[in-house]
Amino acid sequence: KQEVTQIPAALSVPEGENLVLNCSFTDSAIYNLQWFRQDPGKGLTSLLLIQSSQREQTSGRLNASLDKSSGRSTLYIAASQPGDSATYLCAVRGSGGSNYKLTFGKGTLLTVNP
Amino acid sequence: GAVVSQHPSWVICKSGTSVKIECRSLDFQATTMFWYRQFPKQSLMLMATSNEGSKATYEQGVEKDKFLINHASLTLSTLTVTSAHPEDSSFYICSATRGTADTQYFGPGTRLTVL
Numbered sequence: 001k002q003e004v005t006q007i008p009a010a011l012s013v014p015e016g017e018n019l020v021l022n023c024s025f026t027d028s029a030i031y032n033l034q035w036f037r038q039d040p041g042k043g044l045t046s047l048l049l050i051q052s053s054q055r056e057q058t059s060g061r062l063n064a065s066l067d068k069s070s071g072r073s074t075l076y077i078a079a080s081q082p083g084d085s086a087t088y089l090c091a092v093r094g095s096g097g098s099n100y101k102l103t104f105g106k107g108t109l110l111t112v113n114p
Numbered sequence: 115g116a117v118v119s120q121h122p123s124w125v126i127c128k129s130g131t132s133v134k135i136e137c138r139s140l141d142f143q144a145t146t147m148f149w150y151r152q153f154p155k156q157s158l159m160l161m162a163t164s165n166e167g168s169k170a171t172y173e174q175g176v177e178k179d180k181f182l183i184n185h186a187s188l189t190l191s192t193l194t195v196t197s198a199h200p201e202d203s204s205f206y207i208c209s210a211t212r213g214t215a216d217t218q219y220f221g222p223g224t225r226l227t228v229l
Contacts, residue, residue: 004157036220041205041223041225042222042223043120043207043220043221043222043223044158044207044220046217046220049217089157089158091158100146100163100211100218101160101163102148102158102160102218104157104158104159105157106155106156106157107155107157
């Protein structure tokens with residue numbers, strides 16, 4: 001059974017800092033990995049999706065990397081802003097028979113202080 | 115785009131009543147919809163997978179008689195929490211996809227509070 005762990009559970013940084021969020025998964029047989037943002041009481045916003053054959057994806061100040069063999073992904077946020085404050089969720093999609101199912105981590109709660 | 119809506123966005127009900135939550139794909143046909151539940155500071159947990167025109171597939175530990183899912187059209191799936199109890203209070207999120215292998219697009223969620 002796939003398990004996804006996100007470290008740290010919470011992170012507080014001053015505005016302008018670069019930061020890294022970590023995600024690890026137990027079963028490396030994945031189809032893809034996705035990073036989401038969730039604001040309090042809201043749904044999910046997809047940030048980046050990395051296919052299993054890719055090593056990284058970039059969008060603006062965000063860069064996500066994937067090391068499938070070691071079961072790890074990182075989300076790098078450059079020059080953080082208070083508007084980046086949210087919970088960041090990592091989810092992996094399996095490549096087996098149930099390849100449409102997403103397994104989520106518990107998320108990292110990010111607070112960027114002005 | 116691929117927009118998914120949910121209604122209501124929040125609901126408060128008394129214990130023992132039933133609550134229906136709607137999930138709609140607004141600009142695409144969703145052959146498959148997923149229902150998730152999220153408790154505070156916890157992961158999203160998949161409850162069931164719903165394919166248009168067929169019975170939903172429930173995850174282990176999810177009571178199908180308590181959480182009734184209907185996916186009667188390509189743009190609408192409903193989740194009915196029957197005889198709701200305080201322990202059912204949670205954030206329910208749906209997602210929709212054009213096919214089971216495609217990207218899931220998530221709705222904004224419904225906050226259910228059972229008194």
